[in-house]
Amino acid sequence: MAEDRVRAVQLLTPEGQRVSHPDYDITLSDSELRGLYRDMVVVRRIDTEATALQRQGELGLWAPCLGQEAAQVGSARAMAPNDFAFPTFREHGVTWCRGIAPLEILALFRGVTNGGWDPQVNKCGPYSIVIGAQVLHGVGYAMGIQFDGAEDVAVTYFGDGAMAQGDVNEAFVFAASFSAPVVFFCQNNQWAISQPRDRQSNVQIYERAAGFGFPGVQVDGNDILAVMAVTKVALERARTGNGPTLIEAYTYRMGAHTTSDDPTRYRLAGELETWRLRDPIERLKVYLARQGIADRSFFDQIEQEGEELAEHIRDGVRAMVPPRPESMFDDVYAEPHARIDEQRSEMLEYLSSFQDSVG
Amino acid sequence: MSELTMVKAINAGLRKAMERDPKVILFGQDIGRLGGVFRVTDGLQKDFGEHRVMDAPLAESGIIGTAVGLAMRGYRPVLEIQFDGFVYPGFDQIVSQVAKFHRRMAGSIVMPITIRIPYGGGIGAVEHHSESPEAYFAHTAGLRVLTPADPQAAFLTIQQAIACNDPVIYFEPKRRYWDKGEVDESLAALDLSAVADPWRARVVHTGSDVTVACYGPMVRTCLEAAEASTDISLEVVDMQSISPLDLETLASSVERTSRLVVVHEASKSGGVGAEIAARISEKCFYSLEAPVIRVTGFDVPYPASRLEEYFLPDLDRVIEAAEQVMRY
Numbered sequence: 189m190a191e192d193r194v195r196a197v198q199l200l201t202p203e204g205q206r207v208s209h210p211d212y213d214i215t216l217s218d219s220e221l222r223g224l225y226r227d228m229v230v231v232r233r234i235d236t237e238a239t240a241l242q243r244q245g246e247l248g249l250w251a252p253c254l255g256q257e258a259a260q261v262g263s264a265r266a267m268a269p270n271d272f273a274f275p276t277f278r279e280h281g282v283t284w285c286r287g288i289a290p291l292e293i294l295a296l297f298r299g300v301t302n303g304g305w306d307p308q309v310n311k312c313g314p315y316s317i318v319i320g321a322q323v324l325h326g327v328g329y330a331m332g333i334q335f336d337g338a339e340d341v342a343v344t345y346f347g348d349g350a351m352a353q354g355d356v357n358e359a360f361v362f363a364a365s366f367s368a369p370v371v372f373f374c375q376n377n378q379w380a381i382s383q384p385r386d387r388q389s390n391v392q393i394y395e396r397a398a399g400f401g402f403p404g405v406q407v408d409g410n411d412i413l414a415v416m417a418v419t420k421v422a423l424e425r426a427r428t429g430n431g432p433t434l435i436e437a438y439t440y441r442m443g444a445h446t447t448s449d450d451p452t453r454y455r456l457a458g459e460l461e462t463w464r465l466r467d468p469i470e471r472l473k474v475y476l477a478r479q480g481i482a483d484r485s486f487f488d489q490i491e492q493e494g495e496e497l498a499e500h501i502r503d504g505v506r507a508m509v510p511p512r513p514e515s516m517f518d519d520v521y522a523e524p525h526a527r528i529d530e531q532r533s534e535m536l537e538y539l540s541s542f543q544d545s546v547g
Numbered sequence: 548m549s550e551l552t553m554v555k556a557i558n559a560g561l562r563k564a565m566e567r568d569p570k571v572i573l574f575g576q577d578i579g580r581l582g583g584v585f586r587v588t589d590g591l592q593k594d595f596g597e598h599r600v601m602d603a604p605l606a607e608s609g610i611i612g613t614a615v616g617l618a619m620r621g622y623r624p625v626l627e628i629q630f631d632g633f634v635y636p637g638f639d640q641i642v643s644q645v646a647k648f649h650r651r652m653a654g655s656i657v658m659p660i661t662i663r664i665p666y667g668g669g670i671g672a673v674e675h676h677s678e679s680p681e682a683y684f685a686h687t688a689g690l691r692v693l694t695p696a697d698p699q700a701a702f703l704t705i706q707q708a709i710a711c712n713d714p715v716i717y718f719e720p721k722r723r724y725w726d727k728g729e730v731d732e733s734l735a736a737l738d739l740s741a742v743a744d745p746w747r748a749r750v751v752h753t754g755s756d757v758t759v760a761c762y763g764p765m766v767r768t769c770l771e772a773a774e775a776s777t778d779i780s781l782e783v784v785d786m787q788s789i790s791p792l793d794l795e796t797l798a799s800s801v802e803r804t805s806r807l808v809v810v811h812e813a814s815k816s817g818g819v820g821a822e823i824a825a826r827i828s829e830k831c832f833y834s835l836e837a838p839v840i841r842v843t844g845f846d847v848p849y850p851a852s853r854l855e856e857y858f859l860p861d862l863d864r865v866i867e868a869a870e871q872v873m874r875y
Contacts, residue, residue: 248673249673299673299851299852300853302848317632317673318636350605352605352606353605354606380604381577381581382577382581382602383602387602454580454581511851511853511854513854515854516847516850516854517847528846531847535845539857
């Protein structure tokens with residue numbers, strides 16, 4: 189890995205030391221800082237609980253966000269309520285901050301729905317599973333904001349792997365062409381399933397923005413203060429009509445790609461240990477404690493809150509039943525459709541023939 | 548003979564193809580060290596090197612578009628698309644380039660590209676991981692479309708697809724990946740075209756009342772239906788080649804049974820079953836005692852996994868369709 193070319197903005201070292209940066213800074217109240225800590229702890233607790241539920245067979249799959257909490261929470265908490273997030277399937281920290289109930293997310297991975305929340309309510313799009321597709325959607329939404337003369341911003345999330353997709357590169361072209369109010373938030377978690385970042389690209393991800401004609405900035409993705417500071421600047425830039433920014437949050441996928449993946453086949457354990465020392469939650473905790481912003485009772489209370497949420501999730505997931513079979517015909521079209529109605533009737537008739545034979 | 552899963556059978560077939568022809572190269576996401584998300588290419592990079600088993604950047608259009616250039620340079624690329632629902636970013640390259648290049652150049656260039664796509668449902672997966680998009684490709688002139696039903700067929704047809712000078716979309720029924728079956732690996736030493744014609748349908752279960760045409764993942768389902776069906780005798784025909792369709796083998800079966808049920812996982816409207824039904828109606832009009840009935844997925848986006856059992860044709864729906872055609 190070309191570590192020598194990493195130019196990540198940092199405001200909080202892995203040891204929890206507050207440092208300054210010539211271009212970026214952030215001032216947060218004590219309660220805001222405690223709030224960020226709470227968000228990250230809770231998101232991690234949701235994540236570990238979901239992984240456990242998958243292992244128990246309650247979920248079909250889970251895509252862990254372990255290790256990426258600062259990147260996700262820091263960027264999402266920088267957004268204004270009317271800004272709009274376009275997440276991938278790993279953005280559990282983002283959806284948490286946008287107010288999507290964790291059970292909505294778990295329903296998706298349990299296989300009882302393919303989405304379902306109203307994006308307009310929380311200003312948060314569906315989880316995108318097709319790599320990079322949502323990045324164009326974010327640009328289009330931003331163009332709409334611009335046409336409306338509004339001051340909102342679209343934030344589209346994607347990973348290092350998505351940087352190869354045509355859709356993502358086309359999104360950059362369109363955003364630059366329209367000077368659209370969009371922030372491209374790339375979490376470089378170093379691995380596109382089994383492919384390391386340096387095999388995907390010869391340059392750092394943030395450097396690629398220059399070729400498209402807008403700024404790129406690399407931030408320590410495990411430093412929530414730096415992530416928030418950098419995102420706020422990019423949001424402000426977009427909001428004031430100055431166009432897109434590419435943010436590369438330099439982080440690490442501590443878990444598997446998904447619960448179906450076995451990372452021991454392609455990466456070394458030592459790498460994981462290196463990144464464990466850069467844990468995003470631990471460094472904020474050290475900072476809060478040292479500054480006297482939070483004490484043991486606060487940390488215990490947050491942990492307790494996480495446990496309660498985990499229990500709520502466990503019970504909620506186990507109580508989720510599959511929807512009615514004929515619901516698969518709902519919402520395929522917004523207007524009446526004769527063939528759909530016909531097939532729904534056929535299915536119901538067929539299913540009732542079993543009830544007759546049993547009864 | 549050895550007993551292999553379909554995954555291992557395709558792996559063995561790929562190995563034979565690579566040993567036979569040094570121009571055969573494998574290209575796809577995570578197919579190297581990881582061995583592919585289904586482990587179909589497990590161990591091949593270790594044995595053949597990074598220049599013959601290559602991990603691609605995460606871009607399907609890139610994988611397929613560069614394969615066109617590699618084919619022009621004399622290579623025989625075998626591509627892996629990770630899941631059915633991820634092929635669409637590469638669809639333009641497949642339909643407008645891979646399929647048409649040979650014709651465009653008046654035959655002076657061949658496109659011996661094999662595009663392997665794990666397809667179909669039944670594994671409890673999230674969205675985009677359970678689709679059956681074969682009709683899009685069968686509709687495109689210039690492409691051949693193959694799908695194996697068992698490990699032996701997979702071992703042979705993957706090699707035949709690779710040896711074919713036309714582009715082949717090779718659909719692997721992912722829920723049958725772990726089914727085991729006897730595989731005669733010694734067949735690979737023979738002239739493969741003499742062993743079995745991959746473009747011919749196979750009668751995999753003989754019967755007298757109703758012909759059931761199917762392919763890929765539905766072959767096992769239909770065989771189970773044939774075993775379970777006591778009152779009606781089902782003849783199961785594994786089409787294997789979706790393009791071109793072997794209508795002769797199918798018609799000769801229908802002429803004996805006078806009834807046809809077509810089964811596939813893909814949605815009904817505009818599906819491969821519609822093509823088969825129309826063709827057999829033309830060819831066997833005077834033999835048919837009943838209309839051709841299709842048992843398929845519904846015309847809806849593939850549902851969330853907890854509903855997929857209601858979407859996928861199963862043994863009961865196949866038998867019910869057989870009963871239906873018998874009532875005429």
